[in-house]
Structures are given as structure tokens and as C-alpha cells.
Amino acid sequence: MKKLFLLHSIFLSFLVRAQNNIDTTIKVDLLKAPVSPASNLLGIAPSDIDKPTDVSAFMMSLQSATSSFTKLPSNYAIDIAPYWIFKKSKKGDITTEGFRKSSGKDVFKQTFVLSFAFRNPDSTETSLNPKSAYGGLGFKFSILRGNYDNSTNLALNKIKHLQDIKLRHLDSIITGYKANVDPQVIELRQKRKALFRSGMTPDEIQKVRESDEFKEIEEKLNKKLLEYSEKEKSEAQAELDKEIQQIASSFQTARVGWTWDIAGGISTEFRNKRFDDSKIYNGGLWTTIGYTDTTYGAGLMLLRLLHNPDKIFAKDNATNDIGNVTTFDAGFRYIYSTPQSKFNASLEAIYRSVLSSNTIKPSWRLVFNADYAIWQNQKLTFSFGRNFDGTISKDGNLIAALTFLTGFGNKR
């Protein structure tokens, strides 16, 4: 009986897998802007891209790739966020309050990433000329990054409310310390002031500030203030800390509203590995505009202009054997999906064309997908649309276009 059940299960699982293999969606993701434009243009895998977080890591990365600056790297890609790496102080407001802004010069600076890539292919390389070397330069930034969603705002408001109460305690502590009559504190303050004489020049004042004696007094006073605050710390403060920690420890930011990202890059082929003999190898410009709403779903528009791409999507994703062509791809996707909702729907459209050649005609595809979860693991799906070749597609056979999917597991 057990064997029969096992065979039955295997048979059913094949059936389910076969149904799952019916791909009724279009992968609009292929139009998605690359994470690192320069390495994307030269075909370097995202896992091979160095992303240093500070100057020393950047130098280490460069040193390692060039064998201590003695040779050109063979395969090297790096993404640099100048704002975060090189600006050590006064970065602007980088707290959750500063990150609240969806647009502005801070958003541009914080999201701006430069990407560099270099490839020195060997004889095993098939897509690149092993006699040449390739260099790529790219950029990426956001113009709009969206606003915090309701749950993010709610968590921040709760933390703010608790912090406001806490500040009242801290304010009373510092007020008490300001009027401190501890003889040691008074003596230290007097000694500190006595280090400065009347008629001192700014340089002399600076020397006093840098002196060991001054620093020693300051250190003692800082310690006194710390001791005072710890002594005055109330149970209410500790309770507030706990409440804040409960919210802060699981805090995550999520954004809704308009988003707009731009990325671009260009790569050069250095013939015979000579830097005075070069030509443009390929280039690209990507932009993604989206709107996310917690009630009505999300819409995403993707535009891509490529010069001399590896694949020509308008030619059924065929390898580019034409040469220097410029292609334009556009995609739109609307997704309706809410948490815990049984009904999900999406509308996807893609337009593909070759701008610099009349031999390949532009084509487009439009598909509507919807699914409804009857139970856990069991879904009714519906798909209807137009293919690139102009034919109308409808998947499923119940009333022409419904598919019933089922899976194993508890209904829960």
C-alpha cells in the first residue's frame, strides 16, 4: 500500500512540475537596470565586483588586483560610492530623519555610484578578443527613492515619542549637573580656566587646548559627568530604553511612492592591448521609473538604450552578429498584490526595436496574468496576451484560459 502511495505521489509530483513549467509570464527583469553598469557591459559577474566601504579597503582592492601596482589586472570590477567612501565628516543628515527625503541633492549624493571594470581576456575567452584589453566606466544614481511606508513611519513615530520622554529625563540631569556643587568639579573647572591667560594669541590658546594638562582635566570632568548621569539615571529611563529597543531591534525601512533610478556606462576596446589604439566597444543607458502604493499595487516602467549589445532582443534574443547597432527596449509592469491577499494580478508589456537598422522590425508583447489562491498550495491562474509575433496567447483549458495548480502540504 505504501509503495502504491509512493508511486502515486511521484506521478502527481511530475504532473505538478509539468504544470509549473508553463511559463506564462514575461521576464521584464531582463530590462532591469544593472547593479553595476561598467561590469555589466563587460560581462563581469556581480559576485566578482569589489565594493569597498572605506579608502583603505579601496586601496587594498586596487593593490590586490594589480599585484602591488606591478601589472594590469586581468579581470577587475569595482563599485565606488564617493559620498560614503571619501567624505569622512559632515555627510549631511544620515539618520532615519535625513533618509526620509525622497528627492534632493542629498538623495543624489547618497545614491551616486561609480563603477569601473577592466578585462584582459585570455585565449579561452570566446566573447571578447584575447588580443585586446577592455575598460568600462559606469554610473548609477536615484532621482527619487520613495517615501517611508506606513509601517516605517509608525515605528519611527513610536521611537520618537519614547525618545521625547527620555529627553526630558536627560535634560533634568544636565540641568542638575550644570549647577553641580561637587567641590572636585568646581576645582577642576577653575584649574581649567586658569590655564588660559589674558592677552593670549589664538595659537597660544590652541596650544593650551592641545596640552596634556588641559586634556587630563577635560577627561576627569567628562568622567564626572558620566558618573553623575549614571547615578541620576532613573528606572523610568531604563524602562524607556527597553521599549525603544523592542521597536528598534526589528526596525526595517520600506518605501512607497515614486522612484526613479538612472544608470549608464560605456566601455572601450584597446586593440593589441595598446592604450593609444582604442574604439568604443559598447555602451548603455538605463532608467527605471516606478510607483508603489500599499493599496493599489506597484507600477514600473523600464527604458533601455544599448549600443552594440551582446544580444539583440528585438531579434528573438539572438546574439549580435550585425555589429555596431543601437537597440531600444522598453518595458512596463503593473503588479497588484497586497499582503495576505488571495488575488494577485499583473500586466506586463515589452517593446523592442533596433534604432540603427531597418532590417529588424520592432515588436511588442502584452500579457495579463492573474491568480487566485483557493486554498494553501492551490491556485487558479489566468493568462491572456499578445506575443511578439502577433499571435494571441491564452494559457489553461478551463473556459479557454484557466489553469488549476495544486501542490503538496498542509492547507493550514
Add this chain to the structure above:
Amino acid sequence: MATSKKNSPKRAKRNVRKTSKKSAIKKSLSLVPSTLRDATIQQNTTLDTLYVVNDSTGNITLEVNAGAEGQTSDMTIKLDDKIIAQNLAGDFPETVIGTNKKLNGQKLTIVATIADTSQETNLTSLTIHLKGGVGHADFPLSKTVDDEGASVDYLCLIEFFDPNNQ
């Protein structure tokens, strides 16, 4: 098998990322000014200091930056009993708080609390910038929390002091 939120793989990954960033901060210490380096090592959260002024009518400006990336701060700033900013989330932008002459003898207090809401780092920091007196002064304070979501309180007292008019 149920995985508790505290020990979830996602949280573990986040902690690893935070620790590596923390290490990166320590690694890059040689590149930051000595004052900031000392402050980072010492983990100062209190400040009792002087800012030297002169008898001119030149303006003095104050700016306070909270950090690090993605943390949530709240601060109150007072000049003697006058409130300059109350329950301010985020940074206090560069603002004129008075002239050298007027500020002599007055005390500036800054209290701030910073909660660790960042997914990138456990470092919290508060940097006070004063300009317009005898030289510029930057007072960097910082502390790295051990526990996820913990808060750090900063208490600062700065007295404006003119050695020529004591």
C-alpha cells in the same frame, strides 16, 4: 522547525554585516583625524568643555550631526535656559546662536539619545561643530552598542569663555 526572530538566518546575516562594517571602521582609523580616532576608541558619551570666545561682535555658529548611517536620534539644545531646539529628530543645521561678546559666560547644553535602528552598523555618534570664536572646534562623541536596537545617551556641557574678560 520554528526559528526565533532573534536567531533567524536573516538576523544572523545582518549581524555579520554589521560586525564586518564595525571592523572596517576600526581598520580605517588611521585615516581619520586623531581627535576622531581617540573619540572612537574611548567611546565618549559625555562632554564638559570650554569654547574660547573673544570680545568681538562676530557671530558664533553651532551645528550638531548625529549618526551613524541609519540611526534614529532625538536632541534638545539649550543656551542657559533658552531653548534653541527641542526634541529635534536628525541633525541640527548650522545656526547662529549669538555673538562672541554676548555668549561669554553662557553655557550651552546638548542632550541627545540615539537608537540603533541601522542595518549597517552598531555605531552611534554625535559631533558638535562650533565656529566663529577663537578657532573652530569639533567635538566628536561616539559609542558602539553591543545589543541590537539599544540606545545611547549623550550629555554635553560647553561653556563659552573669554580669557580676557573673566
